[in-house]
Amino acid sequence: MFFVYAIPVLSLAFVIWAVASRHxxxxxxxxxxxxxxxxACSVWILFRSEGITGDARADFTWRWSQTHEERLLTQTDDEMMVRSTVPETIGRGVSWPGFxxxxxxxxxxxIRIETDWSVSPPDELWRRPIGPGCSSFAVQDNYLYTQEQRGDDEIVACYNLKTGEPVxxxxxxxxxxDSHAGAGxxxxxxxxxxxxxTLGATGILNALNAQDGTLIWSRSTASDSEVELPGWGFTSSPLVVDEMVIVAVAGTLLAYDLNSGNLRWTGPDGGGGYSSPHLLTSDGIRQILLMSEVGVTSVSPADGSLIWMHSWQEERIVQPALIRNGDLLISAGGLKGLRRITVKQGSDGWDIQERWTSSQLKPNFNDIVIHNGHVFGFNGPILTCLDIxxxxxxxxxxxxxxxxxxxxxQDILLVLSEKGELALVNAAPDQFTEIALFPAIQGKTWNHPVLVGNILVVRNSEEMAAFRLSLSGG
Known part of the structure; x- marks a missing residue:
């Protein structure tokens, strides 16, 4: 990454030298x-790369400064707080099971929340440092689960939702x-x-007891699939379906028995990719989709056999989105944009037709949402609305x-920005309207936010925090 910036600096230095030394x-x-x-070259000794921003701009810091992870590791660890005998709950049935x-x-x-944050701003419940990682949270009852890096150890951690204390x-x-996203x-x-x-960045798939973290079973998905570690690591979030846990290892789906950890089936080879498996029902048929380097593939949950495939080659990160009539929105990353396809089962098999392809919304690693006939997502860093x-x-x-x-x-988008700000935006097609803006956490933020009841939990590679949002009676 330094070479990208060093070459123009060196070129400018040569021009200055040529002019100044001509006599x-x-x-x-x-x-x-x-x-x-x-x-000119020694200037770069002063800096260290902290990766890139979402729109591919370099993020530099002074080389001698400690990383946030290094500071975290030097702090006194208040790990292993005593868990309550009877767990508290936020409300019956309220949970966020995963990605x-x-x-x-x-x-x-x-859920309806107060949107005038000048009067009723988010109320901070707690804030604490966390190790690096792009993980979001799973939440059940009064406990949240996430993944992070701490030194040489990749961590799965449980925290108390209401206090932030480690369990x-x-x-x-x-x-x-990796040089773009960092550690974790x-x-x-x-x-x-x-x-x-959980699936770690090097391919370790773990099944853990949610109460105390006891390891039930563990598998190396890289060994099981014979797939080399991708440049940005293994990024899949596990999907639980029919007593199986299914993960994407680059562009290949693997299904494991929930109880034993035995490998049930391996899906077709999709090349590379950084997406996660997605369960849906199309034309009455349950199927698992995966966005991969070759396009989008659909397989049977029973045995991983191919149901249909749509070719659109590019490395994928974001998830597909289902339209009410059964059509799908798929993305080819930050270069090719967004595509709507129609998926129908006929007498001669499955028929996949392209409805449209748009270069006006090119989500890279930022997932999209669909609402009232429109799709909302990020074209680079800029929030964008398209007619579906x-x-x-x-x-x-x-x-x-x-x-x-x-x-x-409420027809509202709750945005967690790359800078760690919370924004409320109208999910309406007439015009862009920001309703409220609130500083939540510090540092580059790529992680998905979580809202459980009226408790909002956010994190990045430096810190995590929980806020209580005031509920609206309207």
Whole structure:
């Protein structure tokens, strides 16, 4: 990454040297040229790369400054707080079982919040440092589960939702780092029937007891699939279906028995990819979708056999989105944009037709939501609305980056920006309208927010925090 910036700096230094030394003799010019090269190159010794932003801008800091992870490791650890004998609950049946919520679509029904944050701002319940990672949370009762990196250990951690105090941690002796996103796991835990299922960045799949973190079973998905570690690590969030936990290992789906950890089936090879498995029903047929390097594939939950495939080659990160009539929205990342396809089962098999492709919304790692005939997501860092019928842009505004949640009862988008700000935006097609803005956490924020009842939990690779949102009676 330094070379991208070093070359223009060095070129500018050469121009300055050429002009300044044009009257010197040959020997002096050689000496000053060497000095110029050394000076221009030595500037970069002062900086350390902290990765990139969502729109691919470099993030530099002073080389001698401690990383947030290093500061965390030097702090006194208040790990292993005593858990209550009878767990508290936020409300009967209220939970967030894993990646992007119950439907894996970041859509919330039945919640109405106060939107005038100048009068009723989010009330901070707690804040605490956390190790790096792109994970979000699974929440059950009064406990939340996430993944993070602490030194040479990849951690699965349980925290008290109302206090932020640690309950337990499970450690695997492995570490992943890449120059874009930094260190730590990428996937989000899945909670099911008293167990927590996690996939680490190096491919370790764990089944843990949700109460105390006891390891039930563990598998190396890299070994099981014979897939090499991708450049950005293994990023899949586990999906629990029919007594199986299913993960994507690059572009290949693997299904494991929930109880034993035995490998049930392996799906088709989809090349590379950084997406997660997605369960849906199309034309009455339950199927699991995966966005991968070859396009989108659909397989049977029973045995992983291919049902249909739509080719659109590009490395994938974001999830597909289901339209009410059964059509799908799929993305080819930050280069090709968004596509609507129609999926129908006929007498001769499955028929997949492209409805439209739009370059006006190109979600990269920021997932999209659908509401009232429109799709909302990020074109680069800019929030954008498209008409779902034709793919035409309705508006763009708000340089947030980050991730979002849709509150359907109020037609509101709750955005967690890349800078750690919370924003409320009207989920309406007429124009971009920001309702409220609130500083939540510090640092680059790519992690998905979680809303359980009226408790909002956010995190990044530096800190996490919980806020109580005032409920609206309207």
């Amino acid at each position: 010197q003799d040959v020997g002096a010019r050689r000496v000053t040229m060497v000095a110029t090269i050394l000076l 992007r919520g119950p439907g894996r679509d970041a859509v919330i029904h039945g 337990w941690r499970h450690a695997d002796a492995t570490r992943f780092w 796991p990428r996937g989000t835990p899945a909670f099911y029937d008293g167990h927590v299922y 019928e034709n793919g035409k842009r309705k508006w763009r505004g708000g340089r947030y980056g980050g991730q979002l949640i849709l509150l359907t009862d």
